[in-house]
Amino acid sequence: MRTYRMKPGNALLTGLVLLLGAWVAAPVSAAGTGTGADNPGMKKCLRCHDEEAEHPVLSILKTKHAVVADERTPMSNHSCTTCHGASLAHMDDDAAPDITFHEKDASIGNEVCQSCHIGKHLTEWQGSRHQIENVSCSNCHSPHMAQDPVLDKVSEVEVCITCHKNQRANLVKPYAHPLRDGEMSCSGCHAPHGGTGNSNLVKNTVNDTCNMCHAEKRGPFLWEHQPASEDCTICHSPHGSVHTAMLKQRGPWLCQTCHAAQFHPSTAYSGTGLPGVNRPSGAQQMLGRNCLNCHSEVHGTNHPSGARFTR
Numbered sequence: 001m002r003t004y005r006m007k008p009g010n011a012l013l014t015g016l017v018l019l020l021g022a023w024v025a026a027p028v029s030a031a032g033t034g035t036g037a038d039n040p041g042m043k044k045c046l047r048c049h050d051e052e053a054e055h056p057v058l059s060i061l062k063t064k065h066a067v068v069a070d071e072r073t074p075m076s077n078h079s080c081t082t083c084h085g086a087s088l089a090h091m092d093d094d095a096a097p098d099i100t101f102h103e104k105d106a107s108i109g110n111e112v113c114q115s116c117h118i119g120k121h122l123t124e125w126q127g128s129r130h131q132i133e134n135v136s137c138s139n140c141h142s143p144h145m146a147q148d149p150v151l152d153k154v155s156e157v158e159v160c161i162t163c164h165k166n167q168r169a170n171l172v173k174p175y176a177h178p179l180r181d182g183e184m185s186c187s188g189c190h191a192p193h194g195g196t197g198n199s200n201l202v203k204n205t206v207n208d209t210c211n212m213c214h215a216e217k218r219g220p221f222l223w224e225h226q227p228a229s230e231d232c233t234i235c236h237s238p239h240g241s242v243h244t245a246m247l248k249q250r251g252p253w254l255c256q257t258c259h260a261a262q263f264h265p266s267t268a269y270s271g272t273g274l275p276g277v278n279r280p281s282g283a284q285q286m287l288g289r290n291c292l293n294c295h296s297e298v299h300g301t302n303h304p305s306g307a308r309f310t311r
C-alpha cells in the first residue's frame, strides 16, 4: 500500500517553494505565458508536491498542458485538480487522490484525458485493441515529463516494447527496420490510437502501409507476382528477421513453399549439389541469390518479356 503521509521536513521546504513560486510566476503570468503556479488549484497541491518530493511532478509546467494563455489547458483552469480531481480527502488524510491514473479500470483515467481530447487523433480509440485491453492513455503518455517520450521517434519505440516483448526481440535481429536509431518508429506503420485496418495499421491494408515508403513496389505491374500484390508479409517479417531483406525464410525454400511442382524439379533443392573441392557441379538454384539469380524481379515487372520475372 502506498501511504500519502507527508515526510516531516517537506512542509518547511514547501513554504519556501511556494514563496519562490509566487515570486517567479507573477510577472510571467502577467505576460500571458506563465506556468499557472499561482493558480489556486495548484497552490494547495504544491504545499506537499515539488521537485524535492518522492515523485517530482513540476516538469509538467514546461509542457503544452501548462500554457496558461491557452484557455483549453488544465493549467489555465483548475490546474492539478483538472486531471486528479478535487482530492479533498487526500489533502487532509492518508487517502489517495480522486484520480491516480493507475486505477485497475483504465477507462477512469482515460475519461479525464478524453474530456479534452476527442476527435482528431482519437476517433478510432473506442473499440481499438488497446482500449479493449485496458491500456490507458498514461501507459504511453507521461504528461509530467517535460518531453513526453512517446512523442519522440527514438523513445517511442522504448515505450512500446516495454509491453511488446516479441517486437523487442525482433528489433535486434540482424535485418530489421531502422527503429533503433530514430529513422522511423512503430507509429510509421501502426496507428497507436487504433485504425481501421488489421493490427492497427496506419492504412487499411498491409500493402498500402508498406507502399507509403516503398512506392516502387506498388505497381500496378504488367506482370504481377500474386503474393507481392496480395500481402508483403507473405515473404517479409516487418519486425525483423535473421534473413537478408527481412525475409521469412531463406531462398530457395522461401520460393519453394509455393513453387514445388512446376517447371523446375518438383522436389525441394538441397545443399548436395553445391560446388566445392570435390563437387564441381552446383545447382544455380542454391547459390548466392538462388532463384533470384534468374527471377530477379520478384515483386513484379513491366518488362515485355517479364512474365517469369526475369527482368
Ligand code: HEC
Residues within 6 Å of the ligand: 002, 003, 004, 005, 006, 007, 041, 044, 045, 046, 047, 048, 049, 053, 054, 055, 080, 081, 084, 085, 086, 087, 090, 091, 092, 096, 097, 099, 100
Ligand atoms: C498534505 C500533503 C499533500 C497535499 C496537500 C497533496 N498531496 Fe498528493 N501526495 C502526498 C503524499 C505524501 C503522497 C505520496 C508520495 C508521493 O507520491 O509523492 C502523495 C501522492 C499523490 C499522488 C500519487 C498517487 C498515487 O498513488 O500514485 C498524486 C496523483 C497526488 N498526490 C496528487 C495531489 C494533488 C492533485 C494534490 C492537490 C489537489 C495533492 N496531491 C495534494 C501528499 C500531499
Ligand code: HEC
Residues within 6 Å of the ligand: 042, 045, 046, 049, 055, 056, 057, 058, 060, 065, 074, 075, 079, 080, 081, 082, 083, 084, 100, 101, 102, 138, 141, 142, 143, 144, 145
Ligand atoms: C494532464 C493531466 C495532469 C495534470 C494537469 C497533472 N497531472 Fe499528475 N499525473 C497525471 C498522470 C497521467 C499521472 C500518472 C502517470 C505519470 O506519472 O506520468 C500523474 C501522476 C502524478 C503523481 C504521481 C507521480 C509518480 O511518479 O508516481 C503525482 C504526485 C502528481 N501526478 C501530482 C500532480 C500535481 C501536483 C499536479 C499539478 C502541478 C499534477 N499532478 C497535474 C496527469 C496529470
Ligand code: HEC
Residues within 6 Å of the ligand: 063, 064, 065, 070, 072, 073, 074, 077, 082, 083, 112, 113, 114, 115, 116, 117, 137, 138, 141, 143, 148, 151
Ligand atoms: C483540460 C483539458 C485537457 C486535459 C484534461 C488533458 N489535456 Fe492533453 N492537451 C490539452 C491541450 C489544450 C493541449 C495542447 C494542444 C495543442 O497545442 O494543440 C494538450 C496537449 C496534449 C498532448 C500533446 C503534447 C505535445 O507536447 O505535443 C498530449 C500527448 C496530451 N495532451 C495527452 C493528454 C493525456 C494523456 C491526458 C490525460 C492524462 C490529457 N492530455 C489531459 C488539453 C487537455
Ligand code: HEC
Residues within 6 Å of the ligand: 110, 113, 114, 117, 121, 122, 125, 130, 135, 136, 137, 138, 139, 140, 141, 150, 151, 156, 187, 191, 192, 193
Ligand atoms: C499505445 C500507446 C498510446 C496510447 C495508449 C495512447 N497514445 Fe496518444 N499518442 C501515441 C503516439 C505514439 C503518438 C504520436 C504519434 C501519432 O500521433 O500517431 C500519440 C499522440 C497523441 C496526441 C497528439 C500529440 C500531438 O503531437 O499533437 C494526443 C493529444 C494524444 N496522443 C492523446 C492520447 C489520449 C487522450 C489517449 C487515451 C485515450 C492516448 N493518447 C493513448 C501513443 C499512445
Ligand code: HEC
Residues within 6 Å of the ligand: 129, 130, 133, 135, 136, 139, 140, 150, 156, 159, 160, 161, 162, 163, 164, 186, 187, 190, 192, 198, 199, 200
Ligand atoms: C501497457 C502496455 C502496452 C503498451 C505500452 C503498448 N501496447 Fe500495444 N498492445 C498491448 C496489449 C495488451 C495488446 C493486445 C495483445 C497483443 O496483441 O499483444 C496490444 C496490441 C497492440 C497491437 C495489435 C493490435 C491488433 O489489432 O491486433 C499493436 C499493433 C500494438 N499494440 C502497437 C503498439 C505500439 C505501436 C505501441 C507504442 C506506441 C504500443 N503498442 C504500446 C499493450 C501495450
Ligand code: HEC
Residues within 6 Å of the ligand: 157, 160, 161, 164, 166, 167, 168, 171, 177, 179, 185, 186, 187, 188, 189, 190, 199, 206, 233, 237, 238, 239
Ligand atoms: C514496417 C512496418 C511495421 C513496423 C515499423 C512495426 N510493425 Fe508491427 N506489424 C506490422 C504488420 C504488417 C503487422 C501485421 C502482420 C504481421 O503480424 O506480421 C504487424 C503486427 C503487429 C502486432 C500484432 C501482431 C503480433 O505480431 O503480435 C503488434 C503487437 C505489433 N505489430 C507491434 C509493433 C511494435 C511494438 C512496433 C515497434 C517496435 C512495430 N509493431 C513496428 C508492421 C510493422
Ligand code: HEC
Residues within 6 Å of the ligand: 175, 177, 178, 183, 184, 188, 189, 206, 209, 210, 211, 212, 213, 214, 232, 233, 236, 238, 244, 245, 246
Ligand atoms: C515509414 C516508412 C516505412 C514503411 C511504412 C515501411 N518501410 Fe520498409 N523500410 C523503410 C526504411 C527507412 C528502410 C531502410 C532502408 C535502407 O536501409 O535503405 C526499409 C527497409 C525495408 C526492407 C529492406 C531491408 C533490406 O535489407 O534492404 C524491406 C524488405 C522492407 N523495408 C519491407 C517493408 C514492408 C514489408 C513494409 C510493410 C509491412 C514496410 N517495409 C513498411 C521504411 C518503411
Ligand code: HEC
Residues within 6 Å of the ligand: 207, 210, 211, 214, 217, 218, 225, 227, 228, 229, 231, 232, 233, 234, 235, 236, 245, 247, 251, 289, 292, 298, 299
Ligand atoms: C514472393 C515473396 C515476396 C513478396 C510477397 C514481397 N517480397 Fe520484397 N523481397 C523478396 C525477396 C526475395 C527480396 C530480396 C531481393 C534481393 O535479394 O534482391 C525482397 C526484397 C525487398 C526489399 C529490399 C530490396 C529491394 O528490392 O528494394 C524491399 C524494400 C521489399 N522487398 C519490399 C517489399 C514490399 C513493400 C512488398 C509488398 C508490396 C514485398 N516486398 C513483397 C520477396 C518478396
Ligand code: HEC
Residues within 6 Å of the ligand: 225, 226, 227, 234, 235, 251, 254, 255, 256, 257, 258, 259, 291, 292, 295, 298, 307, 308, 309
Ligand atoms: C505464397 C506463395 C508464393 C511464394 C512464396 C512465391 N510465389 Fe511465385 N507465384 C505464386 C503464384 C500464386 C504465382 C502465379 C502462378 C500462376 O499464375 O500460375 C507465382 C508466379 C511466379 C512466377 C511466374 C510463373 C508463371 O507461370 O508465369 C515466377 C517465376 C515465380 N512465381 C517465382 C517466384 C520466386 C523466385 C519466389 C521466391 C522469391 C516466389 N515465386 C515465391 C506464389 C508464390
Ligand code: HEC
Residues within 6 Å of the ligand: 252, 255, 256, 259, 262, 263, 264, 269, 284, 285, 290, 291, 292, 293, 294, 295, 308
Ligand atoms: C538458372 C536460372 C534459373 C534459376 C536459378 C531458377 N529459374 Fe525458374 N525459370 C527459369 C527459366 C529460364 C524459366 C522459364 C522461363 C520462360 O519460359 O520464359 C523459369 C520458369 C519458372 C517458373 C514458371 C514455371 C512454369 O511452369 O511455367 C517458376 C514458377 C519458377 N521458374 C520458379 C523458380 C524457383 C522457385 C526457383 C528457385 C528454386 C527458380 N525458378 C530458379 C530460370 C531459372
